[in-house]
Amino acid sequence: MLVSPRNPLNIGAAARAMANFGFQRLSIVAPFAVNWMEAKSAVGAPDLLRDAKVYETLAEALAHCTLVLGTGSLDRRRPAQEILNLPDAAAQVRSVLALRSAPSRESGQSRVALVFGSEKHGLTSDDLSWCHALIVIETCEAQPSMNLGQAVAVCLYEISRNASAESAARLPLPPQPDSGQPNSGQPNSEQLDRLAGLIEETMEAVNYSTRGMRSANGEALRVLLRRLMPNEADLRRMMGLFRRILWQLAKRNGKV
Amino acid sequence: MLVSPRNPLNIGAAARAMANFGFQRLSIVAPFAVNWMEAKSAVGAPDLLRDAKVYETLAEALAHCTLVLGTGSLDRRRPAQEILNLPDAAAQVRSVLALRSAPSRESGQSRVALVFGSEKHGLTSDDLSWCHALIVIETCEAQPSMNLGQAVAVCLYEISRNASAESAARLPLPPQPDSGQPNSGQPNSEQLDRLAGLIEETMEAVNYSTRGMRSANGEALRVLLRRLMPNEADLRRMMGLFRRILWQLAKRNGKV
Numbered sequence: 001m002l003v004s005p006r007n008p009l010n011i012g013a014a015a016r017a018m019a020n021f022g023f024q025r026l027s028i029v030a031p032f033a034v035n036w037m038e039a040k041s042a043v044g045a046p047d048l049l050r051d052a053k054v055y056e057t058l059a060e061a062l063a064h065c066t067l068v069l070g071t072g073s074l075d076r077r078r079p080a081q082e083i084l085n086l087p088d089a090a091a092q093v094r095s096v097l098a099l100r101s102a103p104s105r106e107s108g109q110s111r112v113a114l115v116f117g118s119e120k121h122g123l124t125s126d127d128l129s130w131c132h133a134l135i136v137i138e139t140c141e142a143q144p145s146m147n148l149g150q151a152v153a154v155c156l157y158e159i160s161r162n163a164s165a166e167s168a169a170r171l172p173l174p175p176q177p178d179s180g181q182p183n184s185g186q187p188n189s190e191q192l193d194r195l196a197g198l199i200e201e202t203m204e205a206v207n208y209s210t211r212g213m214r215s216a217n218g219e220a221l222r223v224l225l226r227r228l229m230p231n232e233a234d235l236r237r238m239m240g241l242f243r244r245i246l247w248q249l250a251k252r253n254g255k256v
Numbered sequence: 257m258l259v260s261p262r263n264p265l266n267i268g269a270a271a272r273a274m275a276n277f278g279f280q281r282l283s284i285v286a287p288f289a290v291n292w293m294e295a296k297s298a299v300g301a302p303d304l305l306r307d308a309k310v311y312e313t314l315a316e317a318l319a320h321c322t323l324v325l326g327t328g329s330l331d332r333r334r335p336a337q338e339i340l341n342l343p344d345a346a347a348q349v350r351s352v353l354a355l356r357s358a359p360s361r362e363s364g365q366s367r368v369a370l371v372f373g374s375e376k377h378g379l380t381s382d383d384l385s386w387c388h389a390l391i392v393i394e395t396c397e398a399q400p401s402m403n404l405g406q407a408v409a410v411c412l413y414e415i416s417r418n419a420s421a422e423s424a425a426r427l428p429l430p431p432q433p434d435s436g437q438p439n440s441g442q443p444n445s446e447q448l449d450r451l452a453g454l455i456e457e458t459m460e461a462v463n464y465s466t467r468g469m470r471s472a473n474g475e476a477l478r479v480l481l482r483r484l485m486p487n488e489a490d491l492r493r494m495m496g497l498f499r500r501i502l503w504q505l506a507k508r509n510g511k512v
Contacts, residue, residue, distance in 0.1 A: 009265065017406055019399035046399065087417065138416070143275035143302065150273055150409035153402070157410045158417075160394070161343065 001027045001061055003127055004118040005148065008039035013149025014116070015039075015049035021156040026052040027061045027113075058115070058130050063190035065113040067096050068226070070131035071151060072122040073144045079125075080223045082133040089135040090158040111188070114155055119148050129222040130189065132229065187235045192225045195235055198242040205249045257283045257317055259383055260374040261404065264295035269405025270372070271295075271305035277412040282308040283317045283369075314371070314386050319446035321369040323352050324482070326387035327407060328378040329400040335381075336479045338389040345391040346414040367444070370411055375404050385478040386445065388485065443491045448481045451491055454498040461505045 005011050005028065015026055026048050028036060040049060055061035062068055069089055070081075084092070093112050115131060117123035122145075128134065137146060137154055146154070187195075200218055202208075208217075230238065261267050261284065271282055282304050284292060296305060311317035318324055325345055326337075340348070349368050371387060373379035378401075384390065393402060393410060402410070443451075456474055458464075464473075486494065 013403055013406060016399070016403050020395040020402050020406075022396040137413070139276040140278040143272070146276050146409070147269055147272050147405070149403070150269060150276075150406055153406035154409055154413045157393070157413070161414075 001029065001058075001113045001115045002031075002148075003029045003058060003115060003123065005031060005039075005116075006035060006119050007148070008035045008042065010119060010148040011036070011039035012042050012045060012049065014152040015046050015052070017149065017153035017156050018048055019046040020153070021160040023156055024048050028052055028054045029058050029061045030056060058127055059189070059193060062113055062115075062130055062188075063193075064188045065111045066186040066188050067093070067112045068115060068131045068189060069093070069113065070115045070117075070123050070128050070134045071155065072117060072128075072134060072136070073139070073146075074136055075144055076122075077125065077128070077134075079128055079134045080220070081128070081131060081227055084133050084135050086135055086137050086155060086158050089133065090155075090161065093159050114152075116148060116152060126219055129219040130226070132226040185232055187230065187232045191232070191235055192230075193222070195230075195239050195242070196221050196225055198239055198246065202242050202245050202249075205246060257285065257314075257369050257371045258287075258404075259285045259314060259371060259379060261287060261295075261372075262291060262375050263404070264291045264298065266375060266404040267292070267295035268298050268301060268305065270408040271302050271308070273405065273409035273412050274304055275302040276409070277416045279412055280304050284308055284310045285314050285317050286312060314383055315445070315449065318369055318371075318386055318444075319449075320444045321367045322442035322444050323349070323368045324371060324387045324445060325349070325369070326371045326373075326379050326384050326390045327411065328373060328384075328390060328392065329395070329402075330392055331400055332378075333381065333384070333390075335384055335390045336476070337384070337387060337483055340389050340391050342391055342393050342411060342414050345389065346411075346417065349415050370408075372404060372408060382475055385475040386482070388482040441488055443486065443488045447488070447491055448486075449478070451486075451495050451498070452477050452481055454495055454502065458498050458501050458505075461502060 002011065002014060005014075011028070011031075018024070018026060031054060036054070039045070040052070042049075053061070069084070070079075074083070093114075096112055114135070115123060115127065117127060123131075135155065137151060139146060196218070199221060203217065258267065258270060261270075267284070267287075274280070274282060287310060292310070295301070296308070298305075309317075325340070326335075330339070349370075352368055370391070371379060371383065373383060379387075391411065393407065395402060452474070455477060459473065
């Protein structure tokens with residue numbers, strides 16, 4: 001998933017690395033229209049580039065993802081989320097992917113997104129607020145910032161590195177979902193956002209934050225929910241609670 | 257070490273990956289002059305690109321290297337050398353580099369070269385004949401060929417990956433050189449080539465190969481010497497032997 005990529009060659013390089021390592025689903029968020037058209041129509045572009053989906057916002061692009069990992073360096077940011085080095089992040093991705101029975105790495109119910117920011121500034125703190133964790137590739141202090149296409153290649157290489165051997169030998173078995181409860185896995189980004197919306201509505205209803213602070217609070221809330229990683233059952237309970245609170249508030253205001 | 261790279265952007269990307277992962281010595285063999293000047297003069301090019309050395313032949317570029325690893329896919333070649341997957345090759349590189357006391361990864365007596373071919377065809381069989389082994393990055397069968405800049409990034413990432421932890425915990429200690437014999441380590445490419453020259457001279461002197469076969473035999477010989485990995489003491493003995501043979505042959509022909 002590329003957010004506002006600028007250079008068509010980098011978009012092409014990202015797509016090529018995906019083809020090299022067997023990944024299929026490329027999403028582009030808010031691209032610069034001309035550059036995107038140029039990348040898409042390049043000679044020899046892999047099919048997955050032509051099939052890439054374009055979204056206006058990261059929120060839409062991530063709606064169905066259950067594990068969202070941002071990428072970047074730490075030289076200008078102190079994220080609230082967990083910071084993972086690439087080998088650990090890759091192991092986590094593999095353990096989520098191992099849950100699936102489908103041969104494709106990107107089909108199935110749980111969907112992992114790797115999010116790469118634009119060449120100029122990387123992911124913004126708003127972008128990062130949609131991520132469960134931030135992947136950092138260990139580089140030299142003198143030149144920490146990697147080229148976009150190369151960062152994508154290195155991340156996908158690490159995820160597919162020794163995948164079969166490792167998932168058999170070293171990774172702990174992922175917890176089994178409750179039997180008979182198909183919806184008690186990890187909620188996707190859209191579901192988390194519905195809860196965040198309810199909570200924000202509640203905060204507003206109780207005048208918890210001034211109007212000016214609202215967007216900053218929204219961001220902090222998104223981060224919090226992703227750090228907590230509630231499962232779907234938790235989510236349902238929390239949503240039930242906040243709906244109830246909102247209903248009660250409205251009732252007391254005489255609106256119901 | 258890049259052999260006849262075509263795209264200035266790829267040369268720049270290779271240099272950037274080197275800067276990212278702390279490597280310093282870039283050599284370019286037989287570049288296309290215009291492309292090379294363009295890459296070298298690009299805005300923001302790292303110092304190591306400006307300091308890169310240019311050679312006419314791979315033989316000259318490798319003269320002082322003791323471990324030479326080619327890179328490529330196996331779809332069009334069946335090399336005689338050992339084929340290493342990237343993690344194993346990286347471990348081998350690290351164990352050689354760990355011998356050195358200098359903080360820089362590229363100074364010191366044993367010098368490791370990673371050789372990348374041109375974008376179009378990769379390394380030729382002649383290029384490969386200078387290599388001790390071929391590194392293959394595991395990729396999808398449908399799209400095995402990686403972009404040059406991305407292949408460089410992935411290789412250097414793997415070499416620097418967990419380098420400190422691994423060299424302490426997992427790698428076997430490299431054999432100590434004989435004490436008091438500073439020249440009994442691994443011979444460099446130039447020394448191996450001197451032996452190869454003597455052997456070829458001998459083959460010619462004994463009419464071992466027809467004139468037409470000579471270049472093919474030379475290539476096979478280079479590969480053989482690199483697979484055997486003689487140390488410097490072995491080399492001195494072998495050279496002594498072949499010098500002796502040649503001298504005796506000449507003597508019998510009445511030339512001495």
